[in-house]
Amino acid sequence: MSAKAGTAGPDGLSGTTADVMVRALAAAGVQRIFAYPGDPIIEFMECARRHGIDVALGYREGTAAFMAEAHAMATGGIGTCVSTLGPGSTALVNGVAAATLDRVPMIAISGQIETARQAYFTHQVVEHEQLYRPVTKWAARVEAQAVATTMRKALRVATAERPGAVHLTCAADTFAADAQDATVRTPPFAADALAGQVFIADGATTRPETMLAAARRPVLLAGIGASRGDAGPAVLALAAAVQMPVVVAPMAKGVVPEDNEWFAGVLDMACNEIVWDLVRSADLVLAVGFDPVELIKPWRVPGAVVHIDTTPNTDQVYPSDLEIVGNIAAVLDALARDYTGQHRWTAAEVAAFRRRLRDGYYSGRVEGHLNPTDVVDAVRAAAPPDTLVTTDVGSHKLLVGQGWPAMSPRSVLMTNGLSAMGFGIPAAIAAKMALPDRPVVAMVGDGGFAMTATELRHAAARGLGLAVVVFVDGSLNRIELKQSARSYPSTATRIDDIDLVLMAQSMSCDGARAETAGELEKALTGLATLTRPLVIEARIDPGQYQAQF
Known part of the structure; x- marks a missing residue:
């Protein structure tokens, strides 16, 4: 189905450039695109909608890219995200770089101003290829005369070992132009079954x-x-x-x-x-x-x-x-x-x-306090065996990475190549969209939560029953510990207190606060049957981190 009739190309097929791009993505198994809208990409998003691809809103471009990355991690498929020009394209960079260094196949697409104005216009104009070349496997422009070929190469490059991100730029008028190269042929993705x-x-x-x-x-x-x-x-x-x-x-x-x-x-x-x-x-x-x-x-x-x-x-x-x-x-x-x-x-x-490793994992635990390892243990005890957990970046990630017993591939999602903060919540939302029948829990610090908390409003609007457990210690702990080791004061590493329960409720989510293991256990009741997001404010004693790291 094309966005508009279009003129038949030399291969006998018709459609706009946007239509061919969408058909190529659909043929490669893409079922969801994460986006933040803008003028140049309206045509592309409409084509995706008409082809039955879910266009999911990220509340900012960076989190849309993290969602695309996590969607690919959870499913084994190809993550796809799209942004507008200028600030939209620059905001997308962090998540695209994460996909490249985390070795996750991704197609990232940004709109651009009309072709005729690109030579001289400056408002919101950024040279995308120069911007993205250092953080992708390939950065290129899409033209109507070579759109199917470009998409075929983009998909193959993104999925080839080692996989990573490809960024494509398309001008607003090119999206709507009749494609002259419209035959979609999906490249092979499976690896050779023989030793080399x-x-x-x-x-x-x-x-x-x-x-x-x-x-x-x-x-x-x-x-x-x-x-x-x-x-x-x-x-x-x-x-x-x-x-x-x-x-x-x-x-x-x-x-x-x-x-x-x-x-x-x-x-x-x-x-x-x-x-x-x-x-x-x-x-x-x-x-x-x-x-x-x-x-x-x-x-x-x-x-x-x-x-x-x-x-x-x-x-x-x-x-x-x-x-x-x-x-x-x-x-x-x-x-x-x-x-x-x-x-x-x-x-x-x-x-x-x-x-010996387990003894080391629990070292520094303080009786009578809610320790970080207590939080990991309580969530694991309350979570069904098939729970998928995502984690943000920080001291808590190192504990989850060691202490959460993973029993199957793709059951723990984290960024550990770029290791970018702000991944945990978008990743959990994308994972729940991709695998709605599986329980999903995000384990995040209060710093990472502050970066991406508003994405939960979208999760609530979609009725996604996921849990977000926030390790609240009022600190960017990994850096504060390093400041302390050098006898430096805590400069720019303290986080002002927020009532996360009220914040959750304001976004149509459920909220609970836990300062003891018993309160946390109670808050986690019914983890497998959530019908909307649950935010748990786990107020931890960070002293155990000192012993761990």
């Missing part, structure tokens, strides 16, 4: 199976590449065959169930030194789909590394004398099948390490 190339450094002749068989204390480090490639079962099979611990990167939580006997913890979250001790003790690390974009601390691991991923180790954040580039699950299956070495670890040793 093996790269061995000069002087190193050892094969991966030989290295693995000779290793005395191997550790498998799984990252977001393994999660994207649905390699979780293969990770577990290899871990069981070799009998070695599995450490996961934060955005890969759930790639293996965290109650599995070989699961050993999450890297660079709470108690990070304990987990690093395990990794540094390894004489061989299998870096499986591990993306160093998630590293917070430098790589200082003396043991050998085998890099197994869909892309070569071009970052060189960690050295690897051996790289296996191809389908991750196929590589791991082959290693498990051919393994002939002795078992070096026991399940009891890994269980003892998990107990």
Whole structure:
């Protein structure tokens, strides 16, 4: 269905440029676009509506981009967001950059003034390609003469390993112009099912199976590449065959169930030194789909590394004398099948390490106070097993990253590449839109809540039954702790108190306040049956953060 009749192109199809763009997105499985409207994009939004694509309003462009990113994270599809020109396009940048560094496929589209005025006009005119080129995989213009081809390339670039954001600019008159290139052909998205190339450094002749068989204390480090490639079962099979611990990167939580006997913890979250001790003790690390974009601390691991991923180790954040580039699950299956070495670890040793990690996780807890770990535990106890949790950025994220037991992929959504504050609430809203039958909980700090709280009014208008648990300590804690460590005063790191219950009620949400574990438990009652957003103001004692970090 076209927005208007249009003139038939050379391929016999017709439609406006906007119509072809929308048809290309729909063919790629896009069912929802997150937008903040403006004059140049009216034609595009109307085409999307006519094609049955839900156009969801974000209350600002930046949160619309976060929603698109989270929608892709939750579904495994392609996130899509659209903004107007000028300030709309500049406000979109943060979420687009997050998608690129979080390795999430995204198509971001911004309108522009009419083509004839672009050469000389200055009001609200920003050079989009220059603006977006540093934070995307590709930034380009859409023209009526090449619209289908441009969309095909945009979709392929966004989804190719490593995935990320593509930004497209389209002038207002181009959106409405008859497309001369209107045949939509969706590119292939599935990865090659076969293992690819093996790269061995000069002087190193050892094969991966030989290295693995000779290793005395191997550790498998799984990252977001393994999660994207649905390699979780293969990770577990290899871990069981070799009998070695599995450490996961934060955005890969759930790639293996965290109650599995070989699961050993999450890297660079709470108690990070304990987990690093395990990794540094390894004489061989299998870096499986591990993306160093998630590293917070430098790589200082003396043991050998085998890099197994869909892309070569071009970052060189960690050295690897051996790289296996191809389908991750196929590589791991082959290693498990051919393994002939002795078992070096026991399940009891890994269980003892998990107990040490758990003890460290609860360190600094103050009896009689509402501690951050109390909040994580209470939400987990009240939440059904299939709950999807999102988290914002801050001290609470490090605790959620380590302490929330993820049992399936895509069940914990966080930004840990760009690590941008303001992600948690938009992510929860998008996740609930995408997966309405699943309980959704956002775990956010009071700083992140202040950035995006008004988005909850839209969630209420849509009747989205999600919960937002706010860790209220009146502080930008991660930075305040660093100020304190240098004996500096708390400059610009204190947050003025807000009555979040009243604020929630003003946005047609439910609100509750909890200062004790009992009050929090009561506030969380009925978490699985919410019919509109619930905001819980959890007033925590931040002292535990000091012990943790």
